[in-house]
Amino acid sequence: MEVYLDNSATTRQYDEVTDKMALVMKEAYGNPSSLHRKGLDAEKHIKESRKDLACMIGADSNEIFFTSCGTESDNTVLFGTAQAKRRSGKRIITTKIEHPAILEPAKKLEEMGFEIVYLDVDKNCQINLKQLRDSLTEDTMLISVMAVNNETGAILPIKEIAQIKDEFNQRNGSKVWLHTDAVQALGKIDCNVKGAFKGVDFISASAHKIHGPKGMGFIYARKGLNIKPLILGGGQESHFRSGTENVPGIVGFGLAGKLAQENFEKRIRNMSMAREYLLKGITSQLDDVLINTPQENSCPSVVNMSFLGTRGEVILHSLEQEGIYVSTGSACSSNKNKKGSHVLEAMGLSFDEIEGAIRFSFSEFNTIQEMDYTIDKVVKAVTRFRKLGDFTRRKR
Ligand code: PLP
Numbered sequence: 189m190e191v192y193l194d195n196s197a198t199t200r201q202y203d204e205v206t207d208k209m210a211l212v213m214k215e216a217y218g219n220p221s222s223l224h225r226k227g228l229d230a231e232k233h234i235k236e237s238r239k240d241l242a243c244m245i246g247a248d249s250n251e252i253f254f255t256s257c258g259t260e261s262d263n264t265v266l267f268g269t270a271q272a273k274r275r276s277g278k279r280i281i282t283t284k285i286e287h288p289a290i291l292e293p294a295k296k297l298e299e300m301g302f303e304i305v306y307l308d309v310d311k312n313c314q315i316n317l318k319q320l321r322d323s324l325t326e327d328t329m330l331i332s333v334m335a336v337n338n339e340t341g342a343i344l345p346i347k348e349i350a351q352i353k354d355e356f357n358q359r360n361g362s363k364v365w366l367h368t369d370a371v372q373a374l375g376k377i378d379c380n381v382k383g384a385f386k387g388v389d390f391i392s393a394s395a396h397k398i399h400g401p402k403g404m405g406f407i408y409a410r411k412g413l414n415i416k417p418l419i420l421g422g423g424q425e426s427h428f429r430s431g432t433e434n435v436p437g438i439v440g441f442g443l444a445g446k447l448a449q450e451n452f453e454k455r456i457r458n459m460s461m462a463r464e465y466l467l468k469g470i471t472s473q474l475d476d477v478l479i480n481t482p483q484e485n486s487c488p489s490v491v492n493m494s495f496l497g498t499r500g501e502v503i504l505h506s507l508e509q510e511g512i513y514v515s516t517g518s519a520c521s522s523n524k525n526k527k528g529s530h531v532l533e534a535m536g537l538s539f540d541e542i543e544g545a546i547r548f549s550f551s552e553f554n555t556i557q558e559m560d561y562t563i564d565k566v567v568k569a570v571t572r573f574r575k576l577g578d579f580t581r582r583k584r
Contacts, residue, residue: 190511191558195397196338196372196490196549197515202399205443209401209436220433221424230435237442244445245391246380247408253428254438255405258371258394260418262289262332264407264429265367265390268415269330270297276363277329283307283315283344284534285337289392290369291530294332307333309534312482313342317352324356324364331366335373335385339531339547341481341490343377344368350387365389365413371397371405375448376456376487381408389413395437399551400444404437455552460488462554467491469563474570478541480532489551494537494544498573503546506569512562515547 192200216233218226235249242249255261266280282294284306294304305323307315315333324331331353335346346368353366367390370379375398378384385391390413395404409415409428421430448455471477476496495503500516507514516529532542548562 189558189561190513191554191562192513193548193550193554193562194513194515195551196341196547198396198402199399199551200553201396201401201440202444202447204447205400205440208443209440212436212439216435216439220435221422230433233435233439234433237438237445240442240446240449241393241406242408244374244379244449245385245408246382248411250426251408251411253407253409253425254433254441255407255429256403256431256434257405258287258369258392258397259289259405261392261394261405261407262287262369263293264418265392265415266290266293266297266330266332267418269365269367270300270302271416272414273329277327279303279305279323279325279328280330280332281305281307281320281323281328282332283309283334285309285313285339285342285531286332286334287338287369287371289371290332290334303327311535312485313337313340313480313531313535314482314485315344317345317348320349321352321356324352326360326362328362328364331364332369333366334369334371335379336370336377336487337531338372339480339490339529340492340535341372341487341549343373343485343487345485346388347384347386350385354387367392372487372489374398375445375452376459376489381410390415395441395444398444398448401437401440404434404441406441451552456488458552458554459550461556462550462559463488463491463548465556465559466548466562467493469559470566473563473567478537478544480535480537480545490547490549492532492545492547494532494541495546495570495573496540496544497577498544498570500544500546502573503544503566503569506573507562507565510561510565512565515549516545 216230218230220231238249238252242252298304369392371394374393389410391408393406396402419430478494480492528542
């Protein structure tokens with residue numbers, strides 16, 4: 189049996205998306221900037237997708253700008269804000285648990301002389317709103333806080349943060365902007381800019397987390413706000429992001445967004461069911477399991493747990509042998525830095541607790557049969573490893 193439980197790293201593309209992209213590649217291959225019919229045809233496809241994605245978050249079509257991925261969206265918002273506002277401010281407030289797509293540009297900006305404040309989180313992966321209020325100063329340009337953490341699934345209080353930002357701006361006549369990295373949130377929680385995300389100025393999103401193609405992202409930028417583009421050239425995307433548009437990718441993103449939105453309730457129900465079933469099955473059979481995903485305010489797509497006395501990486505490879513695909517943390521951090529999870533560290537977990545962490549992440553495709561199979565294999569792998577650990581400890 190093959191069980192894919194690494195949906196926070198990426199998702200399997202919907203078949204409908206693949207089919208539509210193939211059709212566009214074959215038929216609508218014109219350059220959207222061309223003035224002839226082939227160009228107009230490609231442009232029409234882009235327009236339709238922009239509308240579908242705007243609709244997904246309650247925005248206007250002209251507030252959506254396509255990028256090459258979530259990472260580019262995050263980089264554009266940070267560098268673009270710093271460039272646009274460098275005369276009036278130098279402070280950016282973010283958190284210790286952001287994705288490297290935020291933390292790395294933040295580090296770069298720090299080297300360039302900007303001031304970055306990294307908000308702490310507690311053991312529930314939540315920021316302290318008082319610390320945010322206290323960090324807001326006259327020279328603050330931007331607050332950037334992710335909507336859902338990719339490692340734990342914790343949902344951050346974006347609505348409350350937006351209220352704090354708006355109150356601060358009103359009181360001080362300031363123009364602090366709010367950005368949220370919604371790469372793990374889109375299609376899984378309410379991201380409506382007139383509802384749960386009211387007051388948010390910029391949103392980053394990525395297609396491959398919602399069964400769309402890899403290498404596609406967008407930025408929502410609230411009407412009237414001007415940040416400097418990262419990529420200059422032919423002036424596509426209203427001069428916000430130059431480069432000939434990835435028409436098949438945009439079409440795939442639009443359709444994935446539309447399907448995710450249409451089946452929202454059903455998808456969430458399925459993910460929640462899989463998560464609860466797996467969690468119950470594992471914790472009823474194994475002791476010393478630490479649940480790193482907060483019980484309240486977490487996205488149904490993720491559960492992160494530490495199997496004490498084991499190493500997550502060994503469990504991951506043991507499960508892989510059985511056809512089960514999971515992650516030890518975020519895919520990006522496990523590739524490059526072997527330091528371990530900065531998110532779990534910020535939550536105050538010990539080295540051993542971080543070492544034993546596994547992230548299971550779900551999609552609408554997961555079934556109860558898959559969960560039964562996974563529970564059985566996890567229990568066996570952890571029990572085996574713990575016995576082996578005891579044995580090696582005794583030998584030493
Ligand atoms: N932000 C978050 C929270 C993510 O989880 C990811 C990817 O895992 C990214 C940004 C980067 O998105 P992309 O893979 O589209 O560059």
